[in-house]
Amino acid sequence: MAEDVSTHQAQEDARNANVLISVNGKLVPRDQAVVSVFDSGFMLGDGIWEGMRLYNGHWSFLSEHINRLFEGAVALDLDIGMSKQQLIEEIEKTREANQMHSDVHLRLMVTRGVKSKPFQHPALSQSGPTIVIVMEHSKPKINRGIRLATVPHMRGLPMTQDPKINSHSKLNCILACIAAEKAGADEALMLDINGFVNTTNACNFFIVRQGAVWTSTGDYCMNGITRQKVIDLCRLNDIPIFEKNFSLVETYGADEAFLTGTFGAQTPVHSIDGRVLADGKTGSLTLRIRELYKQLIDEACR
Numbered sequence: 208m209a210e211d212v213s214t215h216q217a218q219e220d221a222r223n224a225n226v227l228i229s230v231n232g233k234l235v236p237r238d239q240a241v242v243s244v245f246d247s248g249f250m251l252g253d254g255i256w257e258g259m260r261l262y263n264g265h266w267s268f269l270s271e272h273i274n275r276l277f278e279g280a281v282a283l284d285l286d287i288g289m290s291k292q293q294l295i296e297e298i299e300k301t302r303e304a305n306q307m308h309s310d311v312h313l314r315l316m317v318t319r320g321v322k323s324k325p326f327q328h329p330a331l332s333q334s335g336p337t338i339v340i341v342m343e344h345s346k347p348k349i350n351r352g353i354r355l356a357t358v359p360h361m362r363g364l365p366m367t368q369d370p371k372i373n374s375h376s377k378l379n380c381i382l383a384c385i386a387a388e389k390a391g392a393d394e395a396l397m398l399d400i401n402g403f404v405n406t407t408n409a410c411n412f413f414i415v416r417q418g419a420v421w422t423s424t425g426d427y428c429m430n431g432i433t434r435q436k437v438i439d440l441c442r443l444n445d446i447p448i449f450e451k452n453f454s455l456v457e458t459y460g461a462d463e464a465f466l467t468g469t470f471g472a473q474t475p476v477h478s479i480d481g482r483v484l485a486d487g488k489t490g491s492l493t494l495r496i497r498e499l500y501k502q503l504i505d506e507a508c509r
């Protein structure tokens with residue numbers, strides 16, 4: 208049996224026991240970083256978040272992440288209570304307090320805040336948002352290609368819970384992940400409402416066929432920042448890239464497959480529903496795109 212792996216697995220780092228966490232602007236040790244049981248994020252998943260990475264003293268693609276967060280806040284009608292610049296200053300304050308420079312993962316969380324009663328109505332949150340900034344030393348440690356399993360859980364329509372809202376509530380994705388693990392895989396491959404291959408429970412999904420890169424149309428998945436960077440890189444480097452509908456037949460028959468996300472950048476996929484891709488090795492185009500992305504990060508975070 209292959210050892211258990213997840214797409215967000217990092218090396219152990221003893222320094223993480225002592226990191227300072229920002230809770231509404233107050234820096235506290237991680238074991239004292241708590242929110243109220245009446246917090247709308249805890250109670251109902253009513254909040255939004257971003258995952259970012261620090262390289263060489265710079266947050267990669269910071270403005271894209273902050274813009275996505277603020278767009279989510281408008282959709283939720285949630286007042287963050289500070290400007291984009293003020294929020295960036297809070298992030299920097301936390302980074303400086305932790306003396307962090309590189310290989311750091313950030314989780315920025317904004318919820319509708321503490322409720323006056325334990326019920327759903329958003330108007331019960333009257334004391335302003337809860338803003339939490341968690342930073343950890345983090346080097347991805349994914350020792351082998353990911354195994355995916357398709358699951359019955361679908362990516363929904365924009366008028367149910369729009370998959371483009373990076374909400375605290377991720378139950379659809381969590382149920383998908385549980386189903387994939389029960390099937391002996393690491394992560395779930397999720398289909399859209401028409402049965403086309405869409406995304407995984409925590410990352411965006413790409414295949415390679417005959418030298419061309421395919422990903423979903425983008426209609427039912429998270430508008431991943433890494434996904435967009437990979438599409439842009441392909442265009443810039445004359446690698447054929449298609450955002451299109453494709454089925455499981457074309458996926459099982461792919462030459463290569465990989466996942467994208469801020470944490471793992473490009474994570475190779477080695478099997479899907481028990482079908483082994485590229486003899487269980489990481490394909491050459493996946494490696495090339497990974498290298499191009501590394502160069503992009505180096506340039507962006509100089």
Ligand SMILES: Cc1ncc(COP(=O)(O)O)c(C=O)c1O
Pocket residue numbers: 258373380406407408409410411429430431432433434467468469470
């Ligand atoms: C469901 C899902 N897909 C994809 C991603 C990757 O997005 P990004 O590349 O912006 O990190 C995330 C990360 O938040 C996600 O939650």
